[in-house]
Amino acid sequence: MRRPGDPATLRSCEDDQTALPAWLVAQQICDTGTVACTVDPSGNPLDLGHETRLFTARQRIALAARDGGCRWRGCDRAASHCEAHHIDPHAQGGRTDIDRGILLCRWHHRELHHGGWRIIRQGKGEFVLHPPPGRGDPIVLTPRLALRCAWADLAPPPKRFRPGA
Incomplete structure:
Protein backbone atom coordinates (compact mmCIF):
# COMPACT_ATOMS: atom_id res chain seq x y z
CA MET A 1 0.00 0.00 0.00
CA ARG A 2 1.11 3.54 -0.66
CA ARG A 3 0.70 6.22 1.95
CA PRO A 4 0.64 10.06 1.54
CA GLY A 5 4.21 11.36 1.79
CA ASP A 6 5.65 8.01 0.61
CA PRO A 7 8.17 8.68 -2.19
CA ALA A 8 6.33 6.10 -4.30
CA THR A 9 3.02 8.02 -4.02
CA LEU A 10 1.56 8.65 -7.48
CA ARG A 11 2.03 12.22 -8.67
CA SER A 12 0.37 12.66 -12.03
CA CYS A 13 -2.22 14.64 -13.96
CA GLU A 14 -5.78 13.41 -13.83
CA ASP A 15 -6.35 13.70 -17.56
CA ASP A 16 -3.43 11.92 -19.18
CA GLN A 17 -1.33 10.61 -16.23
CA THR A 18 1.58 12.91 -17.14
CA ALA A 19 4.21 12.86 -14.39
CA LEU A 20 4.49 16.12 -12.42
CA PRO A 21 7.48 17.57 -10.53
CA ALA A 22 7.20 17.20 -6.74
CA TRP A 23 7.51 20.98 -6.14
CA LEU A 24 4.46 21.62 -8.33
CA VAL A 25 2.45 18.97 -6.52
CA ALA A 26 3.45 20.44 -3.13
CA GLN A 27 2.36 23.92 -4.24
CA GLN A 28 -1.00 22.67 -5.46
CA ILE A 29 -1.57 20.68 -2.26
CA CYS A 30 -0.89 23.80 -0.21
CA ASP A 31 -3.59 25.68 -2.16
CA THR A 32 -6.23 22.97 -2.53
CA GLY A 33 -5.53 20.01 -0.25
CA THR A 34 -5.69 16.33 -1.03
CA VAL A 35 -7.90 13.32 -0.54
CA ALA A 36 -5.91 10.16 0.22
CA CYS A 37 -6.90 7.03 -1.65
CA THR A 38 -5.34 3.75 -0.50
CA VAL A 39 -5.17 1.06 -3.18
CA ASP A 40 -4.17 -2.59 -3.21
CA PRO A 41 -1.34 -3.95 -5.45
CA SER A 42 -3.82 -4.34 -8.32
CA GLY A 43 -4.93 -0.71 -8.11
CA ASN A 44 -8.30 -1.37 -6.49
CA PRO A 45 -9.34 1.39 -4.06
CA LEU A 46 -9.46 0.16 -0.46
CA ASP A 47 -10.00 3.32 1.51
CA LEU A 48 -10.87 6.89 0.58
CA GLY A 49 -9.72 9.29 3.28
CA HIS A 50 -11.46 12.53 4.13
CA GLU A 51 -10.23 16.07 3.65
CA THR A 52 -9.72 18.33 6.62
CA ARG A 53 -6.87 20.19 4.98
CA LEU A 54 -8.28 23.65 4.29
CA PHE A 55 -9.23 26.31 6.81
CA THR A 56 -12.99 26.85 7.01
Whole structure:
Protein backbone atom coordinates (compact mmCIF):
# COMPACT_ATOMS: atom_id res chain seq x y z
CA MET A 1 0.00 0.00 0.00
CA ARG A 2 1.11 3.54 -0.66
CA ARG A 3 0.70 6.22 1.95
CA PRO A 4 0.64 10.06 1.54
CA GLY A 5 4.21 11.36 1.79
CA ASP A 6 5.65 8.01 0.61
CA PRO A 7 8.17 8.68 -2.19
CA ALA A 8 6.33 6.10 -4.30
CA THR A 9 3.02 8.02 -4.02
CA LEU A 10 1.56 8.65 -7.48
CA ARG A 11 2.03 12.22 -8.67
CA SER A 12 0.37 12.66 -12.03
CA CYS A 13 -2.22 14.64 -13.96
CA GLU A 14 -5.78 13.41 -13.83
CA ASP A 15 -6.35 13.70 -17.56
CA ASP A 16 -3.43 11.92 -19.18
CA GLN A 17 -1.33 10.61 -16.23
CA THR A 18 1.58 12.91 -17.14
CA ALA A 19 4.21 12.86 -14.39
CA LEU A 20 4.49 16.12 -12.42
CA PRO A 21 7.48 17.57 -10.53
CA ALA A 22 7.20 17.20 -6.74
CA TRP A 23 7.51 20.98 -6.14
CA LEU A 24 4.46 21.62 -8.33
CA VAL A 25 2.45 18.97 -6.52
CA ALA A 26 3.45 20.44 -3.13
CA GLN A 27 2.36 23.92 -4.24
CA GLN A 28 -1.00 22.67 -5.46
CA ILE A 29 -1.57 20.68 -2.26
CA CYS A 30 -0.89 23.80 -0.21
CA ASP A 31 -3.59 25.68 -2.16
CA THR A 32 -6.23 22.97 -2.53
CA GLY A 33 -5.53 20.01 -0.25
CA THR A 34 -5.69 16.33 -1.03
CA VAL A 35 -7.90 13.32 -0.54
CA ALA A 36 -5.91 10.16 0.22
CA CYS A 37 -6.90 7.03 -1.65
CA THR A 38 -5.34 3.75 -0.50
CA VAL A 39 -5.17 1.06 -3.18
CA ASP A 40 -4.17 -2.59 -3.21
CA PRO A 41 -1.34 -3.95 -5.45
CA SER A 42 -3.82 -4.34 -8.32
CA GLY A 43 -4.93 -0.71 -8.11
CA ASN A 44 -8.30 -1.37 -6.49
CA PRO A 45 -9.34 1.39 -4.06
CA LEU A 46 -9.46 0.16 -0.46
CA ASP A 47 -10.00 3.32 1.51
CA LEU A 48 -10.87 6.89 0.58
CA GLY A 49 -9.72 9.29 3.28
CA HIS A 50 -11.46 12.53 4.13
CA GLU A 51 -10.23 16.07 3.65
CA THR A 52 -9.72 18.33 6.62
CA ARG A 53 -6.87 20.19 4.98
CA LEU A 54 -8.28 23.65 4.29
CA PHE A 55 -9.23 26.31 6.81
CA THR A 56 -12.99 26.85 7.01
CA ALA A 57 -14.68 30.20 6.33
CA ARG A 58 -15.13 30.75 10.09
CA GLN A 59 -11.48 29.95 10.77
CA ARG A 60 -10.45 32.44 8.08
CA ILE A 61 -12.59 35.12 9.78
CA ALA A 62 -10.81 34.40 13.06
CA LEU A 63 -7.41 34.59 11.30
CA ALA A 64 -8.45 37.90 9.70
CA ALA A 65 -9.49 39.32 13.08
CA ARG A 66 -6.18 38.25 14.64
CA ASP A 67 -3.78 38.99 11.77
CA GLY A 68 -5.48 41.92 10.00
CA GLY A 69 -4.01 40.85 6.66
CA CYS A 70 -0.68 39.51 5.44
CA ARG A 71 1.65 39.20 8.43
CA TRP A 72 4.86 39.40 6.37
CA ARG A 73 6.79 42.47 7.49
CA GLY A 74 5.98 45.54 5.39
CA CYS A 75 3.12 43.95 3.42
CA ASP A 76 -0.15 45.89 3.22
CA ARG A 77 -2.45 43.25 1.71
CA ALA A 78 -5.85 42.99 3.37
CA ALA A 79 -7.12 39.72 4.81
CA SER A 80 -9.48 39.29 1.84
CA HIS A 81 -6.39 39.08 -0.41
CA CYS A 82 -4.62 36.49 1.75
CA GLU A 83 -4.31 32.72 1.96
CA ALA A 84 -4.28 30.76 5.20
CA HIS A 85 -0.91 29.04 5.62
CA HIS A 86 -0.24 26.01 7.85
CA ILE A 87 2.94 26.73 9.82
CA ASP A 88 3.20 22.97 10.44
CA PRO A 89 2.96 21.23 7.03
CA HIS A 90 -0.35 19.39 6.79
CA ALA A 91 1.30 16.54 4.87
CA GLN A 92 3.54 15.97 7.91
CA GLY A 93 0.69 15.86 10.42
CA GLY A 94 0.12 19.60 10.90
CA ARG A 95 -3.29 20.59 12.24
CA THR A 96 -5.77 22.93 10.56
CA ASP A 97 -6.20 24.99 13.74
CA ILE A 98 -6.30 28.77 14.09
CA ASP A 99 -3.27 28.84 16.39
CA ARG A 100 -1.24 26.91 13.78
CA GLY A 101 -2.27 29.07 10.82
CA ILE A 102 -1.27 32.53 9.61
CA LEU A 103 -2.49 34.81 6.83
CA LEU A 104 -0.08 35.54 3.99
CA CYS A 105 -0.75 37.23 0.66
CA ARG A 106 -0.25 35.02 -2.37
CA TRP A 107 3.14 36.60 -3.18
CA HIS A 108 4.57 36.01 0.31
CA HIS A 109 2.95 32.57 0.59
CA ARG A 110 4.78 31.52 -2.59
CA GLU A 111 8.00 33.20 -1.41
CA LEU A 112 7.77 31.21 1.82
CA HIS A 113 7.37 27.87 0.02
CA HIS A 114 9.81 28.45 -2.83
CA GLY A 115 12.38 30.74 -1.23
CA GLY A 116 13.46 28.53 1.66
CA TRP A 117 11.71 30.57 4.37
CA ARG A 118 9.81 29.02 7.30
CA ILE A 119 7.55 30.25 10.07
CA ILE A 120 7.76 28.87 13.59
CA ARG A 121 5.49 29.45 16.58
CA GLN A 122 6.03 28.05 20.06
CA GLY A 123 2.60 27.37 21.58
CA LYS A 124 0.57 30.58 21.34
CA GLY A 125 3.65 32.84 21.23
CA GLU A 126 4.77 35.09 18.42
CA PHE A 127 5.07 33.93 14.82
CA VAL A 128 8.75 34.04 13.86
CA LEU A 129 9.86 34.14 10.22
CA HIS A 130 13.17 32.38 9.62
CA PRO A 131 14.98 33.33 6.40
CA PRO A 132 17.02 30.90 4.32
CA PRO A 133 20.54 30.24 5.67
CA GLY A 134 22.81 33.26 5.31
CA ARG A 135 20.00 35.75 4.59
CA GLY A 136 19.64 37.46 7.96
CA ASP A 137 18.14 37.00 11.38
CA PRO A 138 14.69 35.69 12.32
CA ILE A 139 11.88 38.28 12.19
CA VAL A 140 8.91 38.45 14.58
CA LEU A 141 5.71 38.78 12.53
CA THR A 142 3.39 41.21 14.29
CA PRO A 143 -0.27 41.85 13.46
CA ARG A 144 -1.03 44.66 11.00
CA LEU A 145 -0.73 48.19 12.41
CA ALA A 146 -4.21 49.23 11.27
CA LEU A 147 -5.77 46.39 13.25
CA ARG A 148 -3.75 47.19 16.37
CA CYS A 149 -4.86 50.84 16.09
CA ALA A 150 -8.49 49.83 15.76
CA TRP A 151 -8.37 47.62 18.84
CA ALA A 152 -6.19 49.93 20.95
CA ASP A 153 -8.39 53.01 20.24
CA LEU A 154 -5.43 54.92 18.78
CA ALA A 155 -5.51 57.27 15.82
CA PRO A 156 -5.39 55.31 12.54
CA PRO A 157 -2.24 55.42 10.42
CA PRO A 158 -2.04 58.01 7.62
CA LYS A 159 -3.63 57.15 4.29
CA ARG A 160 -1.34 55.40 1.80
CA PHE A 161 -2.26 57.46 -1.22
CA ARG A 162 -2.46 61.20 -1.78
CA PRO A 163 -5.57 62.67 -3.40
CA GLY A 164 -5.32 63.28 -7.13
CA ALA A 165 -4.04 66.66 -8.28
